[in-house]
Amino acid sequence: MSGGPPPPGMLDPSMLPPDEDRGPLLLAQFWTYVAIGSIMTALRFFARFKIRAVGLDDWMMLATVILFTISTGFVTYMASIGGSRHVFYLTPEQTLLAVKYSWISQPWAIFTFATGKASVAFLTLRIIGRNTVWRKYMLWFIIATITIVNGLGCIITFVQCDPPRALWTPELALTASCWDPSVQLHYNYFLSAYNILVDIVLAVLPATFIANLSLPLKKKVALCILLSLGFIAAICSGLKIRYLDKLGARTDFTWNAYDIQVWTGAECFIMMVCGNVPPLQLLWDRYIAHTLDANWTRVSTRKYASNGSGSGGSGYSYEKSSKNSRVRLGSSNSSTANNKSPTHTQIVTAGEYDGSLPRHPGNIYATTNVEVRADARHFV
Known part of the structure; x- marks a missing residue:
């Protein structure tokens, strides 16, 4: 097969490397990525439209998938x-076209890093809400700078030669x-280093506010892992x-x-997968864990134990706490005509109750299941 001249020091055809075509493997890789990324993003939009x-x-994630495609x-x-x-x-014609489209493909891939990390x-912004000012400004700074830094990478790709066609046209390269x-x-070293830094910051930042949430340790760890996949x-x-x-x-x-x-x-x-996993938790909760009902309202059942003295019944008061979005159960006192002593109610969660509540003669013991519902839009 005729082709371009061999590189210096390899004029002897016997010294040339084998004629291998790695194109099929590359295409299998890229189109698999496109398929998985597209499916995950479509499922993400399905879940978000539902709520x-x-x-x-x-x-931004949709833009990332489009750019990568x-x-x-x-x-x-x-x-x-x-x-x-x-x-x-x-052949010379093959070389020109192959090099040309290799250069042209680069800016589209580079800017996927900007849109993916912005996503x-x-x-993170929608999760923390107005949690703290410094986190909000840091995230907006990241969005702005990651767009500028990767945008400049796209521009430099073509402005490094005047005219840009000289990058793939040997005749023009001479003049x-x-x-x-x-x-x-x-610049690409700097670009890669900055992208790595942003990935690390976006992976660490959620832990700084998750640690302050009123959640069990196991739930905090799970959320930190879910929102810190950018490390990969x-x-x-x-x-x-x-x-x-x-x-x-x-x-x-x-x-x-x-x-x-x-x-x-x-x-x-990896950026498309890791960026799509947290929103897809909604689908997991709806169809696998079944903690979302048919109306996409979050449902959880908690078990409470109580004891009361005397023949009077124990009463429960329910109070919605706006601070931590939990349902808080209170206790109430009551008395009967025949027994003036108050009825005392003690509330513990199922995880805390081990059957060791104080037992007194005449007490009535009960276990109450309380169903808590919350709008799924308040969750990832």
């Missing part, structure tokens, strides 16, 4: 013409004005950094770009 609570975090489309065309083979096995930030490849390389994206981004130096090597570009494409796709996928 009439679609927000900016949902639209567009990038996958360009990668698909690139791979179909041999864009994942060694460049010196390609997580908007989700075009281009920056040193190290400029883009160094940070790890993936860290692994990608070691391949960034290949962007500066323009020789055998189609082969060298493969590792970057693989890890970029994996990072986008």
Whole structure:
């Protein structure tokens, strides 16, 4: 097969590496990511529409899936013409098109990091509400800077050469004005490092307010894990950094770009999955755990134990606490015509009750199941 000239030092055909095409593997990876990300996002919107609570975090995640799908489309065309083979096995026309669409696919993938992380930030904002001012401003700062930093990464991709077509047209590269490849390389190091920092901050921040919630420790830990999945994206981004130096090597570009494409796709996928998991808890609660009823209202049943003395009945007073959104059971005193002594009611939760309530002659012991309902829109 005719192709471009071999790289320096490899003029002998016997020294050339095997003609391998890694395109099919790359496409299987990317389209699997698109399918899973699309399904999860569709389920997310289904749950949010059910409770009439679609927000900016949902639209940002939808934008992330769309951007990644567009990038996958360009990668698909690139791979179909041999864009994942060694460049010196390609014809000049194949080389031009493969390199061209490899460059064009990059900005779409880069900006998925901005929209994906913005989605997580908007989700955190809607959870904490007006919890504290500093958290709110920190999240808005993250949304603004992650958009700017990744946006500049998209711009630098094409402004590094004048005209931009010189990036994939060898004839123009001889006369075009281009920056040193190290400029883009160094900015990509900064871009990756900042994305990792944002992932870590977004993973840690929820724990700072979950710790103050009036919840059992087990529930706090579960929420922290659920909202801290961004650590996985940070790890993936860290692994990608070691391949960034290949962007500066323009020789055998189609082969060298493969590792970057693989890890970029994996990072986008993990970001889509981790960003979609918390909202999908609604579907889990509705159809698996059955803690949401048919009206998507959260239902929980708690068991309470009580004892009262005398023949008078014990009364319960129910008070909705606006501070912590729990139902608080109080006690009431009552008396009968024949017995003037008050009836005392002691309330404990099922987890606290071990059958050791004080027992007195003539007491009546009862266990009451209390059903608590709350609008699912107040939950993730």
